[in-house]
Amino acid sequence: MAYSYEYPRPALTVDCVVFGLDEGELEVLLIRRGIEPFANRWALPGGFVRLDETLEAAARRELEEETGLSKVFLEQLFTFDAIDRDPRERVVTVAHYALVKLSDHKVRAATDAADAAWFAISDLPELAFDHAQIFEIALERLRGKVRYQPLGFELLPRKFTLTQLQRMYEVILDRALDKRNFRKKILGMELLVELDEVQKDVAHRAARLYKFDDRRYRKLVKQGFSFEI
The missing domain is CATH 3.90.79.10 (Nucleoside Triphosphate Pyrophosphohydrolase)
Structure with missing residues (x-):
C-alpha cells in the first residue's frame, strides 16, 4: 500500500x-x-x-x-x-x-x-x-x-620524500614542524617503506623515496596502535 x-x-x-x-x-x-x-x-x-x-x-x-x-x-x-x-x-x-x-x-x-x-x-x-x-x-x-589518522597520504603521490611528507603536514596544520623531531616520530611508527629509489629530474640532490604501508597500519590499528603527529 x-x-x-x-x-x-x-x-x-x-x-x-x-x-x-x-x-x-x-x-x-x-x-x-x-x-x-x-x-x-x-x-x-x-x-x-x-x-x-x-x-x-x-x-x-x-x-x-x-x-x-x-x-x-x-x-x-x-x-x-x-x-x-x-x-x-x-x-x-x-x-x-x-x-x-x-x-x-x-x-x-x-x-x-x-x-x-x-x-x-x-x-x-x-x-x-x-x-x-x-x-x-x-x-x-x-x-x-590528519593528526590522528593517516589521511594526509591520500594527498601525496604514491612515492614521496620525507620533505614532501613534512611539508604536507605543515601546510594543512598551518605551522612549522621541527625537521628532526618529525622524522624521528614518523619513522619510529614503522609505517613507511623505504624504497630503493630516489627523486628524478630535480635540480637539488635527489632525496630517497618512501611509500605508506597501509596493510601494516590496518594490522597495527587492530592491536591498539594510535597514530599521532
Missing part, C-alpha cells in the same frame, strides 16, 4: 569540499555555476539527491558529473540546515569532504557547471550559498583528523 505524507518535505542535496595538494600548497576544487541562482559564481560541487540513491552515492555521482573526479577518498562531514540557505526552496545539504592526488585526476566541468578549477585555500573567491561556511568546517575537520 502506498503512503502519502501530510507535511511538506525539504529538498535534500550534497556538497563536496575537495582538497588537493599542489607543490606544497593546499587547494580546493570549485565549480563555476552555469545556472541560477548564483550563476557564474564559484561554488562547491554538489547537487540534489535522487530518490534511489544514498548520500554517498549522490556525492560521488555529483563529483563525477560536475568535475570528472571518481574513486576518491570521501567522508561525510556535517549537515547544514539554515532555513534560508537556498533562495529557491527549503534545502538541507549533507556536506562531504574528499582528498585527491592531483596527479591521478584530470578535472573537467560538466552538467550544470560552466567551469571547474583548483584554488589555493588562502585565495578563494566569494562562494555561492553558504559554501564558505562549509569550506571552513571541512578545513577544520581535516586539520583535526
Whole structure:
C-alpha cells in the first residue's frame, strides 16, 4: 500500500569540499555555476539527491558529473540546515569532504557547471550559498583528523620524500614542524617503506623515496596502535 505524507518535505542535496595538494600548497576544487541562482559564481560541487540513491552515492555521482573526479577518498562531514540557505526552496545539504592526488585526476566541468578549477585555500573567491561556511568546517575537520589518522597520504603521490611528507603536514596544520623531531616520530611508527629509489629530474640532490604501508597500519590499528603527529 502506498503512503502519502501530510507535511511538506525539504529538498535534500550534497556538497563536496575537495582538497588537493599542489607543490606544497593546499587547494580546493570549485565549480563555476552555469545556472541560477548564483550563476557564474564559484561554488562547491554538489547537487540534489535522487530518490534511489544514498548520500554517498549522490556525492560521488555529483563529483563525477560536475568535475570528472571518481574513486576518491570521501567522508561525510556535517549537515547544514539554515532555513534560508537556498533562495529557491527549503534545502538541507549533507556536506562531504574528499582528498585527491592531483596527479591521478584530470578535472573537467560538466552538467550544470560552466567551469571547474583548483584554488589555493588562502585565495578563494566569494562562494555561492553558504559554501564558505562549509569550506571552513571541512578545513577544520581535516586539520583535526590528519593528526590522528593517516589521511594526509591520500594527498601525496604514491612515492614521496620525507620533505614532501613534512611539508604536507605543515601546510594543512598551518605551522612549522621541527625537521628532526618529525622524522624521528614518523619513522619510529614503522609505517613507511623505504624504497630503493630516489627523486628524478630535480635540480637539488635527489632525496630517497618512501611509500605508506597501509596493510601494516590496518594490522597495527587492530592491536591498539594510535597514530599521532
